[in-house]
């Protein structure tokens with residue numbers, strides 16, 4: 260069921276002739292109730308797929324925005340169990356929007372890989388991105404995902420040459436995540452012209468849709484990427500909205516969802532009246 | 537889980553995937569995978585190259601000051617009244633600790649790989665100083681990441697690094713200590729993939745660092761083995777070292793692993809006591825998990841979130857341990873004891889008074905277990921302890937704990 264949720268969504272978007280907009284939100288940020296409200300509001304605000312980060316104390320590939328989001332969530336007692344519960348609650352109201360969990364290996368090792376994949380599948384998780392489990396270490400996790408019909412989504416990067424790409428796309432499904440900059444999340448900006456040939460390379464190597472993320476902050480940039488990629492992921496810019504709303508004592512949910520709307524709209528209209536780049 | 541198999545030949549590990557049994561591996565973001573594969577290949581080639589080894593040996597002799605003496609500590613031996621105690625005097629190396637052995641090896645490798653910028657993490661500042669030193673010697677720019685808490689408690693070493701031309705970047709994320717410095721160094725590496733060499737300071741992190749750092753530090757054990765055979769005509773009954781990430785310990789231990797009669801004893805930092813929860817003893821108080829690119833014993837909570845380590849010693853203040861130690865523990869080849877802050881302080885003062893040697897507070901953790909070890913080994917026995925560093929850097933810390941102002 261779950262794998263097909265991702266496939267069905269990309270197939271539908273392909274028919275519409277547009278890229279997917281994929282917001283990344285941190286589970287439990289700034290607190291469980293607010294994060295749940297944000298999650299629930301995402302599809303109506305224009306999310307085609309959703310990435311849900313689960314917090315880890317030592318996120319080595321994240322820049323300051325997502326590091327701080329994880330710290331906010333952990334400080335408010337967020338757990339992996341509560342993350343799955345939040346996704347289950349989301350699924351009760353939305354049977355179609357794919358949800359991909361993203362995070363680091365150690366909390367899954369603690370849970371047990373096989374048990375985690377089973378529980379995540381039961382909660383309605385469609386895909387997993389585990390940043391510090393590269394293909395070389397992914398055997399047991401890939402087995403666990405396969406057994407529960409969860410896509411193990413791989414990262415391709417500017418450092419992936421053709422030989423490496425072959426390794427990266429082995430045993431993967433759903434889509435491939437192209438990390439558009441060498442660096443951590445939320446620091447450098449992605450350049451659509453530079454990214455385009457890589458997206459094409461990854462598409463060819465994998466036969467799967469390619470999502471681009473890591474350096475996309477504005478609607479303009481999101482639109483530019485949407486012209487060359489199958490999906491546009493925005494994370495740091497959204498968790499920064501959480502931080503700003505908390506700081507200014509504003510309505511966190513409203514502030515985040517309005518940013519999502521702006522980004523999603525930019526992605527939706529990106530290819531109108533424009534020849535493909 | 538079944539008990540892991542005891543190997544016939546310890547030198548055959550790690551396997552090609554960087555595994556010591558279940559431990560080790562390469563759990564790094566995809567951006568870094570090509571880089572760690574390159575490093576693995578470059579190190580394998582350098583290791584097999586007699587020219588590289590000869591160049592390294594030359595610098596170790598003439599710049600670092602090797603071999604370091606193996607010193608019979610007569611008064612310490614007499615004080616404990618048990619086995620003879622020999623100290624492997626790594627504190628006499630240039631820059632005052634064993635860290636330079638590894639830095640010299642890695643900087644030569646970095647240059648061989650054509651890298652033009654060096655980054656490192658440091659806790660006590662000893663590895664940072666050693667890295668800054670070799671970077672000065674070979675004219676390479678150097679950035680050292682150091683937790684802001686450690687910057688505060690190791691000020692003299694920060695200044696030393698500055699004098700050597702290195703930029704010290706204080707890290708405020710997380711607990712602002714060694715593990716966070718390592719996170720930040722990894723973030724730098726992910727960002728500067730083309731020109732930067734990450735010079736890791738312990739036998740920890742992702743493959744090939746644990747095996748490479750072990751190989752560069754194994755000169756300690758090779759020398760000690762020869763020296764004790766020369767002095768006593770036989771192998772020791774036990775070899776002892778403090779364990780943070782585990783580089784000085786594995787450097788001493790490795791050449792003795794296949795000698796069945798030699799007990800291998802590591803000493804972890806127990807901070808305020810193992811039962812207090814405020815310690816840095818990954819094996820004695822943690823469980824296996826994945827951090828900084830490898831599977832090993834870690835301090836972590838029920839959820840798999842990494843916990844802060846606590847130790848008087850900045851150099852042992854790390855929530856993990858190198859994967860080879862995790863494996864040696866599981867297969868039963870090595871024993872891991874622990875020593876508290878207070879015990880280390882007592883040992884610091886004891887060695888200063890009895891032998892005229894100020895030990896690094898890290899090394900003092902190993903010294904602190906000598907009463908039991910020398911008693912157990914007994915009067916006719918021999919114990920070799922790695923004096924991994926000198927204690928000059930720690931006088932402020934020691935004074936503070938004694939309630940003295942200097």
Ligand SMILES: Cc1ncc(COP(=O)(O)O)c(C=O)c1O
Nearest residue numbers: 662780781782783784851924925
């Ligand atoms: C003198 C000394 N000994 C030991 C250590 C601990 O490191 P390792 O366990 O890698 O030897 C340090 C680290 O800074 C040190 O400075």
